[in-house]
Amino acid sequence: HDAKIPIVSLIHELPNSYEPEDFQLIEAVSEKIVFPSRFVFDAAHAFERIPESKTTILPQGLLDEGFGTRFNRDQAKQDLAEELGIPIDAKVVLACGTIDLRKGIDHFVRAAQAFFLHHASSVETHFVWLGGGPQHKHTPYHYVAMDLERSQIQDRVHFVGERSNVEPYFMAADAALMMSREDPFPCVVHEAMACGLPMITFASAGGAPEALADGAGIVVPYGDSNAVAQELHRLTIDGEYRDKISKRAKDRVRSVYDFRAYARQVAALLEAAAGVSLDFPTERRQKHAA
Template structure:
């Protein structure tokens, strides 16, 4: 059945090099090859990926700066910017009026969703959030708009679907679990050999070290405050342990860097922890790991778990902290009790000293990716949905 050539609008809350925008970018890239109609993109904020979006479709950027910077303005400057962006929004929305289907990526776009509502236009929302991200990423009016005016919902995991159905009373019949997806599920780990060698040389990582890594923003939701206590527990419990702990996604230009490195030196664990800034080398950094560590308190279904799996690296994560256990499932990594850092240390030491088990889990994670975790799989499911809507 040939799809109608209606224009479709994809809305992203920003164009940062992070999970939700990367997932959307991969889906659009594949969907463009399947769909005969015109595609457009609206970015609420710009970012590192905006040129990638622009290469795929007509792309409009509402806020050139992050909104928190604009919201910090006071007095006349605040009034002027509000007027300016209201005018800009009207111009952009006028150019999007032919789009009959709107794909909203994340639950946090209710403020623009409200302005896009028009007769005959349908909306689907891809939800990547749970409780805390929803609480702090949107407001009651915007959230109500999304919940009331979305015709269909994709959810990034079963736990996100439960959050919508049980927590927000969304009818289960208009929800569908579509897991996070990767554009490339078969990267070549050897491609990153030079980067890995350089990383080990730069930080003088011993050749027999066991590298455990987190790739995430250094924030409360991602569990950054668990890292230092975890390392202390690991070293006290396993004096012979050879683990080096790496956190990729730390703002080394912040005041916190001084405070955190101060604590690292005082507690004597500075030789075991490496803090790296967020940049385009995330996948290369993951390739350097022996085990991927997820310390998140709440993570709907982080893309980094799939990126690690694509490189045959198992994940250690908490139960009851999001959707990752749905992928790890006991044989593609290790799930431990929520917040139990002793169990995390034990899991690290187990994988460190049981190479056969680690390799087997990594291989299982890799093979699982072919079961619906590619951008092409998601694009095909979107095409089916578009035909029905």
């Protein structure tokens, strides 16, 4: 900043992830500050009063534009059924993230408990958590595993660990949960939408409800595992309801969350701040081709 180089800051995390003086410095030196969601903007504004002229809300797009198109759904279901040793026609509820309290591993397990307690169905249902994390004694995983065993549903809830390619797991699922306590604007929401998965998330926990707006997902009160279970039950028995959300999710992620469009908008902010026109590799290739 002292060298008079204009700065555009992209803020992804919530302000409580920063030291107060760090966030104050970001505000002081930035020509423009980009937030991924209204939720993060509001939290930042409450933390540090930022002039409106400096801010913009610009959610990132689906990182991999081909996500949700490369795997056959029936084959993905068969592969997952073989991996877990479950019936191929079982319903699968997926969550994806690190195994910790921030990502809501305990909320995930409570939702499963509520589902099996109150909404026993003729359709066999399994909950799958995709992602790794500590599993030694006295970690969150240690205690939720204890909860599962005492609830006698340990054979219906599966922790499959990290995978280098998560797409086939999303394609094999029937619904998705985003149970984070706080998550600015999680990419897994876009991935679930791209695969046509109805996703259930908490209100007041981050930017996910903004992504799932206009009927592209389901938002329940924060921490309400019974509401999650009830919505899962409805998705299980009401195909028309599920299909409507699935279609809206796929349409919305393709029309609203295009990463190329996001990159162009970020580039426009950089050009405005620097007063120059940026020459991108794709543009150079197009010029040479011409």
